[in-house]
Amino acid sequence: MAFATKPKFVTFDMNGTLIKFSINDAIRDVLADRLPADIADHYLRACKAYRIDECMGDYKPFHQIIADSMERASRRVGIDYKSADARAVYETVPEWGPYPGVTEALNKLAEAVPLVIITNSDTAHATRLSENLKAPFEAVISAEQMGMYKPRLGAFEYMFDKLGVTPHEIVHVSASPMYDLRPAATLGISNKVYVDRGFEHDEHWLGYERITEIADLPVLFGLQRPAAT
Structure with missing residues (x-):
């Protein structure tokens, strides 16, 4: 496993990370x-x-x-x-679907750790889009519930309070350093994963694991072996 301890939750940005932001x-x-x-x-x-x-x-x-x-x-x-x-x-937002391989990776990961979404969608769209992912989530936290949007730090603080965790007890996964990984680093989330989908620059100094294929996410948790090259 890429992380020192098993997290209580894996938290995800949704649009652009799991759902193709169209x-x-x-x-x-x-x-x-x-x-x-x-x-x-x-x-x-x-x-x-x-x-x-x-x-x-x-x-x-x-x-x-x-x-x-x-x-x-x-x-x-x-x-x-x-x-x-x-x-x-x-x-059009509720029609958006997942990137290839996302549903399979999420279901594999859910066998080991609870999954959570924190999204800038409103509640109705967050519910619909999470259903499009066809994977089990412990919680789906919307901007409407938080009363603010990422990258505001209060969005992540709301998530900590709702889940009853400290920053060190989660792994946060996002394709956006700008919206997610910068504020996550500021608030002390040490375990972060950057899904590099090519629409933002790699900011490796934020201290995350970088992957380019969502199928590599279960690999980071030791749930499956890397694909043969």
């Missing part, structure tokens, strides 16, 4: 030819930047996070914003 695809589909090809990438990067900025303030529902970030990005690149577009993007 918001860019949804935005492109909804806006269609109203999003010119020559500014599309710039617009989507702006949406991402504004989403995290919106998450740092007072709590608002996730549909409002999407709407406000799209409105700000639209002003920035000079295209028309329609509230109906943001609502249409939000309504």
Whole structure:
């Protein structure tokens, strides 16, 4: 096992780590030819930047996070914003499914340790998306329940209180240093796993185990041997 002691829980970010975070695809589909090809990438990067900025303030529902970030990005690149577009993007969220191999890895891991989700989704979508994973979870903690979003430190402190654990008693798994692994390190979560899906840079100084395939997660817990190369 990669960790000194068996954790009480393995906690997971969900969207982008377990569930394929398809918001860019949804935005492109909804806006269609109203999003010119020559500014599309710039617009989507702006949406991402504004989403995290919106998450740092007072709590608002996730549909409002999407709407406000799209409105700000639209002003920035000079295209028309329609509230109906943001609502249409939000309504695609429950359809998102897991990355390949996630369900199998989660069920294998659940044989040894309880699994928990801490997600920036609202409660209704968190429940639906966790069901899409087809794996057993001890708890699914939503931003709506926490009253705030990651990467705010209070989100993780809420999780500690809800689970009745110290930072040293969990392993936290995420594909996002920005939203998860930086605040986890700040709060003293020593056991962390970075699922490198290629959309953020490796920040190895945060002190995590890095994997590129979710199938390697049970390997870190000594539940199966590494795949033959």
